[in-house]
Amino acid sequence: MLCSHSWAPESESQMGSLAVISPISHSEYSKAAMKILAPVLCSVLVGLLVPVKGFCQTPRDSKPLIAIFIVDGLRPDSINTLDTPTIARLRKEGVEYLNSHSIFPTVTRVNATALATGTYPVLNGIVGNSMFVSGVNQRTAFDTGDYKQLLKLEQVSGRIATVETLGEILQRNRRKLVTVSSGSTGNGFLLNPTAAHGNGIAIHGLFDPGKTAAYPKQISDAVIQRFGSPPSERDEIGLMNWTDNVLREYVLQDLLPDVVIDWEGPLDSAQHANGVGSPQAKEALHQIDQSISRTISKIEALGLLSRTDIIIGSDHGFAHNTDAVNLLDKLVTAGLKKAANSTDIILASQGQSILLYLMPEEREKLGKLVGFLQQQPSVDLIFTRNGKDGLGSVPGTFSLDLINASHPSRAADVVVSMAWTSKPNPYGVRGTQTINSNMTGRLPGVASGHGGLNPWVIHNTFLAWGADFKKQTRIDVPVSLADVTPTVLTLLGIDVDESNAGRGRILREVMKGAAAATTRKRILKTSAGSYEASLQISTAAGHDYIDTGSRQRAK
Numbered sequence: 297m298l299c300s301h302s303w304a305p306e307s308e309s310q311m312g313s314l315a316v317i318s319p320i321s322h323s324e325y326s327k328a329a330m331k332i333l334a335p336v337l338c339s340v341l342v343g344l345l346v347p348v349k350g351f352c353q354t355p356r357d358s359k360p361l362i363a364i365f366i367v368d369g370l371r372p373d374s375i376n377t378l379d380t381p382t383i384a385r386l387r388k389e390g391v392e393y394l395n396s397h398s399i400f401p402t403v404t405r406v407n408a409t410a411l412a413t414g415t416y417p418v419l420n421g422i423v424g425n426s427m428f429v430s431g432v433n434q435r436t437a438f439d440t441g442d443y444k445q446l447l448k449l450e451q452v453s454g455r456i457a458t459v460e461t462l463g464e465i466l467q468r469n470r471r472k473l474v475t476v477s478s479g480s481t482g483n484g485f486l487l488n489p490t491a492a493h494g495n496g497i498a499i500h501g502l503f504d505p506g507k508t509a510a511y512p513k514q515i516s517d518a519v520i521q522r523f524g525s526p527p528s529e530r531d532e533i534g535l536m537n538w539t540d541n542v543l544r545e546y547v548l549q550d551l552l553p554d555v556v557i558d559w560e561g562p563l564d565s566a567q568h569a570n571g572v573g574s575p576q577a578k579e580a581l582h583q584i585d586q587s588i589s590r591t592i593s594k595i596e597a598l599g600l601l602s603r604t605d606i607i608i609g610s611d612h613g614f615a616h617n618t619d620a621v622n623l624l625d626k627l628v629t630a631g632l633k634k635a636a637n638s639t640d641i642i643l644a645s646q647g648q649s650i651l652l653y654l655m656p657e658e659r660e661k662l663g664k665l666v667g668f669l670q671q672q673p674s675v676d677l678i679f680t681r682n683g684k685d686g687l688g689s690v691p692g693t694f695s696l697d698l699i700n701a702s703h704p705s706r707a708a709d710v711v712v713s714m715a716w717t718s719k720p721n722p723y724g725v726r727g728t729q730t731i732n733s734n735m736t737g738r739l740p741g742v743a744s745g746h747g748g749l750n751p752w753v754i755h756n757t758f759l760a761w762g763a764d765f766k767k768q769t770r771i772d773v774p775v776s777l778a779d780v781t782p783t784v785l786t787l788l789g790i791d792v793d794e795s796n797a798g799r800g801r802i803l804r805e806v807m808k809g810a811a812a813a814t815t816r817k818r819i820l821k822t823s824a825g826s827y828e829a830s831l832q833i834s835t836a837a838g839h840d841y842i843d844t845g846s847r848q849r850a851k
């Protein structure tokens with residue numbers, strides 16, 4: 297029988313045999329034996345003056361490795377043994393969270409920053425894929441996918457993420473985070489935004505192609521010298537393969553990280569253009585799965601697999617864009633905004649949701665603006681600041697506090713989610729939605745996206761496999777990417793701030809021998825005139841997770 301942490305080349309028949317778990321695996325046995333023998337060996341070797349550099353300080357294979365793979369946009373119902381044999385195998389052998397949540401707005405950088413800090417936007421300050429900070433751009437929202445805009449944010453705000461990051465906490469505890477990304481440069485930067493200041497390493501081949509492939513600089517120089525320039529961003533699979541090759545042949549082999557985060561980009565854009573379940577999405581997913589398999593094989597070849605914990609997740613789900621609304625145009629036509637490029641109200645689109653920023657002298661318009669939004673059939677839920685008991689400051693709205701979005705200096709004044717259904721896309725995958733766009737009307741084609749509050753974009757992927765995790769277990773306790781950092785720190789024996797004010801929780805239930813937290817669900821309602829909306833929330837260990845939001849509409 298194969299050891300439970302062996303990663304031999306897969307075949308269907310081997311996958312069957314791997315599901316049988318031995319009471320004590322070879323890896324656990326050798327780990328226990330090493331614990332007893334290591335001090336003895338050290339003293340013997342020191343006594344004999346044998347020159348075995350490094351062995352007695354920190355034997356590399358006695359350190360745990362935590363490897364986090366995020367497959368951008370991976371819906372859990374896209375995982376199967378044909379398209380994703382590796383991920384399907386990890387899911388079968390390890391822990392599957394059945395009730396995983398993308399953080400609203402369900403966009404990439406909000407969830408990437410939650411992952412990299414263990415906090416929600418209320419603390420970390422990255423409130424959207426697009427967001428407004430007047431020092432970065434006085435007239436319009438900026439794109440957090442462009443790392444140069446993030447550098448500007450750091451210049452004007454002092455920090456990009458306004459809370460201590462995983463990279464910083466690990467550095468403070470003499471541990472090392474290395475992140476690699478084939479998503480946007482902004483995404484790669486947000487995974488470890490203070491790497492340039494000596495807190496671990498952030499690698500992205502396209503920071504400045506051929507010149508900057510990583511922070512800090514000496515790592516960038518080493519990557520470029522050894523691996524050259526990556527393919528252009530148009531070749532997303534090529535970029536992922538280049539990036540994952542750097543991970544395998546340099547990061548894992550030479551940099552000896554304690555924690556690695558590998559952000560896999562290509563599925564997201566394949567699904568944006570062609571939809572979930574399309575041949576293009578399946579091909580991208582298959583390539584990603586193969587790359588993850590190669591990386592795990594490398595971990596095994598380095599002798600680390602028995603001490604490795606693997607988390608596989610995604611940042612959000614996806615739904616088919618069937619309708620579009622140009623909200624900006626509607627606000628101008630209604631006289632609520634002076635002109636498309638005026639700065640009285642600034643919109644930051646998240647696809648299926650929108651952040652609206654009112655300049656201070658315009659805040660008296662808030663009630664009128666919300667009333668207008670409630671009259672729009674395409675609008676679902678509306679969130680405003682300074683509410684009480686979950687309700688916002690304007691009738692018929694919820695509070696930004698509920699979605700952990702009340703950042704003191706970067707919060708929007710109003711956040712709007714848009715309409716959705718559970719109808720299938722052309723490939724039979726459920727979930728359709730209305731998006732904010734530069735046009736209004738029915739959308740042809742299969743283009744898809746995310747950003748809203750429907751279950752098809754909220755429900756994301758969260759799996760755990762490895763030395764410290766339960767085996768063959770399904771858990772229905774809610775989870776989000778904000779929970780990864782506190783869990784990783786706990787696995788490494790580092791203290792965690794367990795207050796739940798905007799922070800993720802330690803996933804104790806994923807660890808061997810631990811019981812699951814109980815989950816409560818509640819539904820909040822709000823109304824104003826004929827407008828009615830509801831929000832479903834799950835709670836575990838005092839932490840809220842937004843399940844879905846919807847507006848009551850006449851059938």
Ligand SMILES: [Zn+2]
Pocket residue numbers: 368369403404405564611612
């Ligand atoms: Zn994404």
